[in-house]
Amino acid sequence: MQATDTDILKAAEDWRREGRGVAIATVVETWGSAPRPVGSHLVIDEDTNFLGSVSGGCVEGSVITEALDVIADGKPRMLEFGVADETAWQVGLSCGGRIRVYVERVD
Template sequence: MVSTDTDILKTAEAWRREGRGVAIATVVETWGSAPRPVGSHLVIDEDTNFLGSVSGGCVEGAVITEALDVIADGKPRMIEFGVADETAWQVGLSCGGRISVYVERVD
């Protein structure tokens, strides 16, 4: 079961109150067959704990890696995955669509 946006945002807030470094990833654009709709969230802490989904599991690992960099340097990133992108095949996005995910630190 995918967590609700409320669960994900409450978790991000709770982790920050505990003093953890936190980032949130949000699907901002999709094309073709995409596993999750625009607005889907994934929250990640500095210890790689996470809640939510931006891709039904197929690119979460790559998004978590980017999120750790965002937590460390505070610089948001826009990352894209698509069927024509070699990285997408490496991480498992073979659904035929493309997604853009915005990753930002929660301060």
């Protein structure tokens, strides 16, 4: 069962309250066939626990890696994945579309 936005945001709030470093990734743009719609969220903590999805699983690993850097340095990142990008096949986005994901630290 897919986590709801409420579940994801509650997890972010709870994890911050526990003193964990937390980042949230949000799909901000899609083109063509995209696995998740604009507004989809993935919350990640400093220990790589996560909840939600920005791609139905195909690029989550890469987003989590970037989120750990965002937690560490506080600098948000805009990530883009698609089949035109040589790394897209490596991270598994082969659906024919592209997505743009904004990752920011939760303070």
